[in-house]
Amino acid sequence: SQQPSQQQQPQLPQLPQPRPLAPEESPEDEETPPAPAPERQAAVSPGTAGTPSLPIQLRRQPGSFGGADDEQEDGGQLPEGVEGDGTADGVGEGEAAQADDGEHLEWLRSKIKNSKDSLERDEQNQLLLWQLLAMLVTQNRCQDALDVVGLGGQLRSSDVVYLRGHTGRWFSTNKNAEIVCDKPDRESAQQFILETKSSALKRESKVAFRLVEPPDPNAAGGMISKLGITAQSDVRVLQRREGSKDAETQFVVLTQSLGLINSGMPVYLKSVGVGRTIEVDGKAVKARGSDMGTHQRISIEKLPPESEVPAACGELDLSTDEKAWLFRRGVEFAMIDKQGVAKFLAGHRPAAKEMLKAYTHLWEGEWRKDWKDVLCSAAEAGEDSTGSPASRQSKPPRADDTTSEATEKSSETGARARASSRGRMSKRDRIFTMFSGTNSDDKSNGNLFISALRSFFATALRMSQLEADPVQRVIEAFAEALVSDTSFLECFTPSMLPEAERKTYRTPEEVLFGLTYTTLMLNTDMHNKQVAQKMWDTKKFVGAGKDCGVTGGLMMQIFKNVQKEEL
Numbered sequence: 001s002q003q004p005s006q007q008q009q010p011q012l013p014q015l016p017q018p019r020p021l022a023p024e025e026s027p028e029d030e031e032t033p034p035a036p037a038p039e040r041q042a043a044v045s046p047g048t049a050g051t052p053s054l055p056i057q058l059r060r061q062p063g064s065f066g067g068a069d070d071e072q073e074d075g076g077q078l079p080e081g082v083e084g085d086g087t088a089d090g091v092g093e094g095e096a097a098q099a100d101d102g103e104h105l106e107w108l109r110s111k112i113k114n115s116k117d118s119l120e121r122d123e124q125n126q127l128l129l130w131q132l133l134a135m136l137v138t139q140n141r142c143q144d145a146l147d148v149v150g151l152g153g154q155l156r157s158s159d160v161v162y163l164r165g166h167t168g169r170w171f172s173t174n175k176n177a178e179i180v181c182d183k184p185d186r187e188s189a190q191q192f193i194l195e196t197k198s199s200a201l202k203r204e205s206k207v208a209f210r211l212v213e214p215p216d217p218n219a220a221g222g223m224i225s226k227l228g229i230t231a232q233s234d235v236r237v238l239q240r241r242e243g244s245k246d247a248e249t250q251f252v253v254l255t256q257s258l259g260l261i262n263s264g265m266p267v268y269l270k271s272v273g274v275g276r277t278i279e280v281d282g283k284a285v286k287a288r289g290s291d292m293g294t295h296q297r298i299s300i301e302k303l304p305p306e307s308e309v310p311a312a313c314g315e316l317d318l319s320t321d322e323k324a325w326l327f328r329r330g331v332e333f334a335m336i337d338k339q340g341v342a343k344f345l346a347g348h349r350p351a352a353k354e355m356l357k358a359y360t361h362l363w364e365g366e367w368r369k370d371w372k373d374v375l376c377s378a379a380e381a382g383e384d385s386t387g388s389p390a391s392r393q394s395k396p397p398r399a400d401d402t403t404s405e406a407t408e409k410s411s412e413t414g415a416r417a418r419a420s421s422r423g424r425m426s427k428r429d430r431i432f433t434m435f436s437g438t439n440s441d442d443k444s445n446g447n448l449f450i451s452a453l454r455s456f457f458a459t460a461l462r463m464s465q466l467e468a469d470p471v472q473r474v475i476e477a478f479a480e481a482l483v484s485d486t487s488f489l490e491c492f493t494p495s496m497l498p499e500a501e502r503k504t505y506r507t508p509e510e511v512l513f514g515l516t517y518t519t520l521m522l523n524t525d526m527h528n529k530q531v532a533q534k535m536w537d538t539k540k541f542v543g544a545g546k547d548c549g550v551t552g553g554l555m556m557q558i559f560k561n562v563q564k565e566e567l
Contacts (some may be wrong), residue, residue: 101314104132108318112325119329121262126151126333127310133330134312136323140351145340148309150333152263152302155201159194160212161263162186164299165280168339168462173211177237179227182283186301192227194300201261201300205253206272208245211237229271233287235278247273254292263302264334266458268292282529293565294454299334320351324358331460338462345461346470356477363460364481367452368488439553445495446557452482453519453567475520479512495554502549511549518544519558520567527566 107128111119119125130151137146155161163171165181170189174180183189191212198205209227228238228249238249250272253261261267269278276287279295318326327345330336345356456478457463463474482488489508496502496511505514518541525536538559545555 101316104128104313105316108132108322108326111329112322115325119332121333128313129326129329129333130335131310131313132316132326133335134310135315136318136326138312139315140323140344142340142344145327145336145344146330147264147335147337147340148304149264149299149301150262150330150335151304151309153304154260154262155194155300155302156199157194157196159302161192161194161209162189162301162303163192163209164301165285166294166297166458167280167282168464169283171285173237179235179237179285180283181280181285186303201253203253203255203258203261205261207251207253207269208249209251229274229276229278229287231274233274233276235285235287247271251278256292261300262334264299266297266299268296269298291565294458295566297458301334320354321358324355324362327355327359328362328460338460339464342461342463342466342474343470346463346466346473348469353473356473357480360456360460360477360481361484363456364452364485366459367455368485370455371448371451441494442551442553443557445492446554446561448488448491449515449519449554450558450561450567452478453516457567475513475516479509479516482512483509495551497546497549497551499549501546504547505549514548515550515558518548519562522559523562523567526562 111125119129133146137143152159165171167181169181170183170186171179171181171192172183172188172190192209193212194201195208195210196205201207211225211227213225222242223239224242225237226240226249227235229235230238230248240246240249248271251269252272254268254270254277255261255265270276270290271278271287274287275290277290277292277296278298279286279288279291280298281295327336327341331338331341345352345359461474463471466474482492493508496508499506502511505511522536522541525531525534538556541559542552542555545552548555
């Protein structure tokens with residue numbers, strides 16, 4: 001008889017409905033009840049490793065949004081001080097400080113028209129964006145997606161702030177004076193007082209985080225508590241004399257962009273003393289290295305005064321693309337929570353499905369800018385006697401071709417040209433392939449694909465605790481957005497098996513769907529501490545490439561990337 005470990009094989013999702021991924025609570029507003037949870041698996045989404053399988057919700061507090069205690073229909077809450085009709089408490093409809101609806105519409109459409117330029121964080125843009133978002137979430141009954149931290153503005157010394165990890169949970173302390181990341185809401189999270197010499201926090205500013213504590217009559221006079229990293233690289237609460245400064249409690253704030261740091265922006269906190277960066281691994285907060293990746297991404301959040309939370313604008317009839325653009329900018333400005341908007345966009349309503357597609361296409365257009373050189377060189381490599389991929393893309397398809405047929409024909413042409421280039425590999429590439437099992441195309445495409453996944457979950461949506469059907473909808477939208485990018489498809493096609501060798505997934509969109517789903521399963525299997533019995537190893541994952549319709553070399557490169565760092 002076979003051993004239990006041999007009997008349990010990782011199962012790939014079947015189109016059109018993949019198997020559920022451990023729904024531990026019944027979904028809201030779904031047409032059908034969820035299937036029973038698998039015995040071994042928590043949700044597959046990135047950012048949940050080692051965290052309890054509980055929905056992340058914001059509870060009511062000054063300047064924040066509702067949560068589990070007093071939900072409205074569809075689980076949403078308006079910001080405190082804002083009524084369901086979009087007006088502030090104590091302010092009559094005629095006295096509400098709202099801009100004219102025409103001004104909001106004109107502003108929105110002018111910004112979308114000039115979308116190649118980034119939206120500046122000036123006072124007018126923040127005001128109009130917030131008012132439009134407040135109207136939009138009320139209109140679509142997804143108020144729990146709205147978040148006021150984007151109104152907190154620039155971070156300055158003496159501000160009271162919260163620290164939020166990449167998991168979506170907030171920092172707190174335990175009885176052993178250790179810093180942990182385990183709070184599902186700000187109300188129960190630890191507050192810190194920001195201390196810096198800078199007039200406003202910016203890249204490479206030095207900063208300290210003093211804990212906000214209730215008065216303790218037994219405490220030694222003049223002693224305060226600060227977040228610090230010891231010489232042994234433990235992240236914990238350290239007692240210091242007020243006014244004193246030392247390397248253990250000082251941090252350098254690093255970002256991936258220049259300029260001032262606003263509330264809700266992701267940053268990296270590097271210790272002045274040990275030179276290591278704070279990171280979140282499940283609930284644990286550690287300082288193990290100097291990387292600046294997923295685990296090290298932390299948001300510093302400041303709540304604005306209630307009186308500074310603007311009312312919603314009047315109801316407007318917006319197009320799907322306009323709504324999607326508002327949600328994207330809302331996430332960018334920390335006015336929309338990635339978990340809350342994922343729950344809404346991945347819902348079963350037809351309007352939400354179309355908005356998810358538009359939202360994902362917006363993300364893809366932003367992500368590809370970082371890979372412009374790679375994607376452009378891929379298009380040039382696909383040039384053959386029929387012309388370059390770019391010229392083929394500019395030609396309209398024949399009247400008897402559908403859009404998908406034209407895309408597939410274009411990708412097949414580029415694939416043949418790229419495949420022919422494999423036969424002309426350099427000696428260095430042949431040696432690399434011989435010893436690593438991964439050729440240069442597969443290595444580049446594995447990195448490209450993982451980059452897309454990391455970008456999507458870092459800047460677009462957080463899928464923690466979504467049920468099986470919403471997860472599938474998000475993955476379908478992700479795959480469709482990538483396939484619709486001709487340059488990406490030209491680059492990626494050489495790592496796809498010939499169609500006759502693809503077992504489960506046939507079309508490029510299906511291949512990307514299966515590959516994404518399988519990669520998320522691997523991510524959970526590797527990094528979720530709740531998974532006691534691991535289902536994937538190198539051999540099984542590489543072998544799943546035939547089911548997904550991609551080469552073993554690509555699967556090996558993806559495996560190495562996920563093994564090195566959680567998505």
